[in-house]
Amino acid sequence: MLIHSDQGSQFTGYEWPEFLKEHNLIPSMSRKENCHDNPVAESFFQLLKREQIKKKIYQTREKARSDIF
Template sequence: MTEPDTAWASDFTFIRTHEGWMYLAVVIDLFSRQVVGWAMRDRADTELVVQALLSAVWRRKPNAGCLVHSDQGSVYTSDDWQSFLASHGLVCSMSRRGNCHDNAPVESFFGLLKRERIRRRIYPTGRVLDFV
């Protein structure tokens, strides 16, 4: 990557709270390695990842052709995800089946987040990011 907002990567993870599991989806810019969009919900569904991508699009306003990389999970192969990408001029890219190394920047971010702020903790509410 030679400049920001030309390639992004997305994935989601889970966080335990006293109210139950929460799911955090992020979009990371592959040039700067910064989180450019995120969303949190109590369900791991297509709306979660679309909201994270929408927050990235609102914040960064990428040019048409920005690549958005993800794994081949059902939320990323859904019609809603694909339609959102197409309607915003974004290009879909997916990891090879069963290969987490293809999405290493996001996996690395989640590993660090869990090691530094989440592991061995149970947050009191679903407003986890108030505490992280």
């Protein structure tokens, strides 16, 4: 299975390649600062932020989760 990620620090450290290897996953990574590499996800999160969570402050993760899902 292919796992696509951006170049965030959680995906560029030592632990991430080990995790992928242990679970037989194939890494794929976006180019630096290029939202066009994954337009479906970028579009979804832009819409989510604009329509659902803009300017909201959630007191707990559970409240955020119930509002989003």
